[in-house]
Amino acid sequence: MKTKHGVSGQSRLERRWGLLLAMPAIVGFIVFTLVPMAASAVISLTDWTIGSAASFVGVDNYLQMFTRDPLFLKSLGVTTYYTLGAVPLTLIVAFAIAMLLNAKVRGLGVYRTIYYLPTLVPSVANAVLWLWIFNPDFGLLNSTLRQLGMPTSNWVFSEAAVVPSLILMSTWGFGNIMVIFLAGLQGVPRHLYEAVAIDGGGAWRQFRHVTLPMMTPVLFYNLVTSIIGTFQVFNQAYIMTQGGPNNASTFYVYYLYTTAFTKSEMGYASALAWALFVLVMVITVVLFRSSRRWVYYEMGAAR
Amino acid sequence: MTTDPRSLPPGLSRRTFLGAGALTAAGLGLFGCGGQSTTKSGGSANLQFMYWGSANEKAAIEQMIQQFQKSHSDIKVQPVHVPGDYETKVNTLVASGNLPDVAYMTAPTAYRLADQGKIANIYPHIEKYAQLSGRKPQNFFWYGDKKVAGTPAASEISLLWYNKDLFTDPSTVPPATADKAWAWDRLVEVATSLTLDQNGKRPSDSGFKPDRIRQFGISAPLTTQWTWYPLIRSNGGDVTDETGTKYTLNSPECVKVFQDLQDLIYKHKVAPSPAQLGGGADGSNAPTTTVQLQTKRVAMAIDGQWTLLDMGESDLKYGIGVLPSYQEPITQEAGSCRVMSATTKHPDQAIELYAYSVDGANSDLFKKGLWMPVETKYYSDDAAIDSWIKNDVHPPEYRTAAVDYRLNNSVRDFTQVLKNVPAIQEVLTPAIEQIATGKSPAKTVLDSLQAKVEPLLQGRYPIPNSI
Structure with a gap:
C-alpha cells in the first residue's frame, strides 16, 4: 500500500x-x-557449576572439548552417524508415501489419516512402544525374523546395532514431512505432466523430469529442517537407552543435558550448545550454497 | 491480514479483545514466575517441602504433612511433588536461589550443595531431636568435621526376592539368615534348576535353546550397583581403597564377582541379559521385579527392599532371602539425603519439619514396605521392630532376612561416601554396560577403566566413629 x-x-x-x-x-x-x-x-566462557560462583575462563571450555573430553567427539560422531542415516531414509520414505497418497484411489482420506497417525503418538509412548518392538525375545522384529528363518539382532541393546535401530525407528515419524511433500506435489502444474505424456513419456519420465525438479524446493526445505532437527535428537537416548550401551547412543544433546543437569556444569554445557549451534549453522550455509545448483524455482527470482 | 471485527463475540470490541489477550498473557507470565518464594503472612511460617516418588509416596508425604500441620498450627507446609527430572528441578531452583526449605536430595547433589553453602549444616540440631541422635554416625552425610549435610528419612538394602510357588523343594529355598547365605556356586545350581526354555528344558539338558528362554532362574541386573556392590564387598573388594584415591575395581576379588555376574547371563544362561530384561540400558523401562516374578519370567531377583511395597499390593506369593555370600555375607545400605535450605526464612520451623519428616514413626510407608526406618531402635528393640514389621506386607522371614541383615551385615553404598561421584559414574556406567552386554570379559573392562577413573578420585567423605 x-x-x-x-x-x-x-x-x-x-x-x-x-x-x-x-x-x-x-x-x-x-x-x-x-x-x-x-x-x-x-x-560458556565461565566455569560455572550451579550453586558455585562462576569465574571467567575465556575459551578454555572450547579447548577442553577438543583436547580433554573424549565424550564430546564420541557424541558428535554418534549424532552425525544417526543424522546421515535418519535424514535420507525419512525423506525417501516420506516422499514415496506422499507420492502414493497423491494418487487417485478410493478411501484416500482414510489412508492419509492412517499414515499420519504415528506422528500423533507422543514421543515417550512411541519410545516405549519401540522398546517392545525391539525386545530380542518377544519383540515384533525378532519374532518375525525368526519365523522367516533369518538372523535376529539385539537392536537397541547392542553397541553395534543401537544407532541403526534408532534410524529405523526414526522413519516412523515421517508424517509431518510427508504432509509437506503432499502439499508440494499438489502444487505441481498438471499441464507439465500432460506435456510429457504428449511427448510419449511414461511414469518414470514424468517423475524424473517434472515431479522431481518441481519438488526440489520442498525437498530442500525438508532436508534443512530435518538435519537441524535430527542433530538435536534427544528423546530416544533419554527414554530408551540412557546413552548406552557403552555410550553408543550418547547423542550430542543428551550429553549436553547430562552435563548441565546431572553434573551441573552449566559453563561447559553452554559451550557445548554453542559448538552445536555453529556446526549446524555451517551445515545449513553449505546446504544453501549447494542449493543454487540443484534446487529449481519456477519463479526464478523467488529464491 | 486484518482482524475482522465481525468475527468477534458481540459486545467485545477489538480493543477490549486484544486487551484481554494481553492481560491473559501477562497473567500467565506472572503466574510462571511466582509461587516459589516462602513468605511470612500473619505470624505463621510458610514452608516448602520438595520430594520425589510414586503416587503412593505422594499420598504418604501429604498425609505426613497434614499431621505435622495439626501439631504445629503456626506452620503451613506446601508439598512440592517432583515425579521426574528431579536433578534438573533442583539445579534450576538453586540457580535462581529458590531452594525449598526442606527437600529430598541425592547424595552427590547434597554433598555439592553443602560444600557450596546452599544447604544448612544440621549437626548443631542433632542433639535436640531424638530421631536424629538415635542414629548411627554412618547414617549421616558428613562433609567435614561436625558438618552434616543431612540424613535419610528411610533406609534401603539389597535383597534376594523369589516367587514361592516355584520353590516346592525346601532345600532350594533361598536362605533368610545371613549366616546361612548361599555360596555363589549354590546360587548358580538353584538358578540352573529353575531356568526353562520354551520346551521346558533346563540349561543342563541337551537340546536347551538359550535364545528361547521362558523362565530365568535369577535376575541380577549388572547395571545397578545394588547388585554388584554388595557382592564385591562380600568378596573383600571395593571400588577404591580406604582413602578413596586409588582405584581397586580391577582387584582379583572384584573381577571374580563381575565375571560371575556376566557368566550368569552368557555362560550359565540362567539370568536375562539387559536386552532380554527389556527396557533400555539401565532397565528403567523394564517390567518391575514384582511383575517379572509374578509372570514367572524369573524365579529369583536381586532388588532393593523398596520393592516390598509393590509386592505387598500384588497377589504374588513372594519370599525374601539374603544375597549370596563370598567371604562374608554383605548387603548394601543406602538412603537418600534429606536436606534443609541454608537460606530458609524460618530456620526454627524448618528444622522442626525436618526432624518430623525423618522420624520413623511419622509415615505409614514403613509399614507398607517402601521404607526401612533409620533410627537404631527399630532394629534392636522388639517393640519398636514389631511396630513396623508386624503386618501382612512383611513376611515372617523379614525379621532375619532384612532387619537383622541390615543391622549386622550392611555396608554403605559407595556413591554415598565417595567424592566426585557424578563424574565417576559417567565413566563407570558405560564400562559396566560392556560387561553386562557380554562384549568383553570383566577383567579387560575393569583394567582399562583404571586410567579413566583414577584421575577422578578425590577421596571419601569422612564418617566419624561417634556423633
Whole structure:
C-alpha cells in the first residue's frame, strides 16, 4: 500500500496492528530465545557449576572439548552417524508415501489419516512402544525374523546395532514431512505432466523430469529442517537407552543435558550448545550454497 | 491480514479483545514466575517441602504433612511433588536461589550443595531431636568435621526376592539368615534348576535353546550397583581403597564377582541379559521385579527392599532371602539425603519439619514396605521392630532376612561416601554396560577403566566413629 508520497493512513494502521499482533511472537522470541542465547554465550566462557560462583575462563571450555573430553567427539560422531542415516531414509520414505497418497484411489482420506497417525503418538509412548518392538525375545522384529528363518539382532541393546535401530525407528515419524511433500506435489502444474505424456513419456519420465525438479524446493526445505532437527535428537537416548550401551547412543544433546543437569556444569554445557549451534549453522550455509545448483524455482527470482 | 471485527463475540470490541489477550498473557507470565518464594503472612511460617516418588509416596508425604500441620498450627507446609527430572528441578531452583526449605536430595547433589553453602549444616540440631541422635554416625552425610549435610528419612538394602510357588523343594529355598547365605556356586545350581526354555528344558539338558528362554532362574541386573556392590564387598573388594584415591575395581576379588555376574547371563544362561530384561540400558523401562516374578519370567531377583511395597499390593506369593555370600555375607545400605535450605526464612520451623519428616514413626510407608526406618531402635528393640514389621506386607522371614541383615551385615553404598561421584559414574556406567552386554570379559573392562577413573578420585567423605 505504499504510495509515492510516503505511507498512507491505511498502511500505517495496518503496520501498527501487524506489529501489535506479532508482538507475542516477537516478545517470546526475545525473552525465551534471544536472551537465553546471549546468556549462554556469556556462561560458556565461565566455569560455572550451579550453586558455585562462576569465574571467567575465556575459551578454555572450547579447548577442553577438543583436547580433554573424549565424550564430546564420541557424541558428535554418534549424532552425525544417526543424522546421515535418519535424514535420507525419512525423506525417501516420506516422499514415496506422499507420492502414493497423491494418487487417485478410493478411501484416500482414510489412508492419509492412517499414515499420519504415528506422528500423533507422543514421543515417550512411541519410545516405549519401540522398546517392545525391539525386545530380542518377544519383540515384533525378532519374532518375525525368526519365523522367516533369518538372523535376529539385539537392536537397541547392542553397541553395534543401537544407532541403526534408532534410524529405523526414526522413519516412523515421517508424517509431518510427508504432509509437506503432499502439499508440494499438489502444487505441481498438471499441464507439465500432460506435456510429457504428449511427448510419449511414461511414469518414470514424468517423475524424473517434472515431479522431481518441481519438488526440489520442498525437498530442500525438508532436508534443512530435518538435519537441524535430527542433530538435536534427544528423546530416544533419554527414554530408551540412557546413552548406552557403552555410550553408543550418547547423542550430542543428551550429553549436553547430562552435563548441565546431572553434573551441573552449566559453563561447559553452554559451550557445548554453542559448538552445536555453529556446526549446524555451517551445515545449513553449505546446504544453501549447494542449493543454487540443484534446487529449481519456477519463479526464478523467488529464491 | 486484518482482524475482522465481525468475527468477534458481540459486545467485545477489538480493543477490549486484544486487551484481554494481553492481560491473559501477562497473567500467565506472572503466574510462571511466582509461587516459589516462602513468605511470612500473619505470624505463621510458610514452608516448602520438595520430594520425589510414586503416587503412593505422594499420598504418604501429604498425609505426613497434614499431621505435622495439626501439631504445629503456626506452620503451613506446601508439598512440592517432583515425579521426574528431579536433578534438573533442583539445579534450576538453586540457580535462581529458590531452594525449598526442606527437600529430598541425592547424595552427590547434597554433598555439592553443602560444600557450596546452599544447604544448612544440621549437626548443631542433632542433639535436640531424638530421631536424629538415635542414629548411627554412618547414617549421616558428613562433609567435614561436625558438618552434616543431612540424613535419610528411610533406609534401603539389597535383597534376594523369589516367587514361592516355584520353590516346592525346601532345600532350594533361598536362605533368610545371613549366616546361612548361599555360596555363589549354590546360587548358580538353584538358578540352573529353575531356568526353562520354551520346551521346558533346563540349561543342563541337551537340546536347551538359550535364545528361547521362558523362565530365568535369577535376575541380577549388572547395571545397578545394588547388585554388584554388595557382592564385591562380600568378596573383600571395593571400588577404591580406604582413602578413596586409588582405584581397586580391577582387584582379583572384584573381577571374580563381575565375571560371575556376566557368566550368569552368557555362560550359565540362567539370568536375562539387559536386552532380554527389556527396557533400555539401565532397565528403567523394564517390567518391575514384582511383575517379572509374578509372570514367572524369573524365579529369583536381586532388588532393593523398596520393592516390598509393590509386592505387598500384588497377589504374588513372594519370599525374601539374603544375597549370596563370598567371604562374608554383605548387603548394601543406602538412603537418600534429606536436606534443609541454608537460606530458609524460618530456620526454627524448618528444622522442626525436618526432624518430623525423618522420624520413623511419622509415615505409614514403613509399614507398607517402601521404607526401612533409620533410627537404631527399630532394629534392636522388639517393640519398636514389631511396630513396623508386624503386618501382612512383611513376611515372617523379614525379621532375619532384612532387619537383622541390615543391622549386622550392611555396608554403605559407595556413591554415598565417595567424592566426585557424578563424574565417576559417567565413566563407570558405560564400562559396566560392556560387561553386562557380554562384549568383553570383566577383567579387560575393569583394567582399562583404571586410567579413566583414577584421575577422578578425590577421596571419601569422612564418617566419624561417634556423633
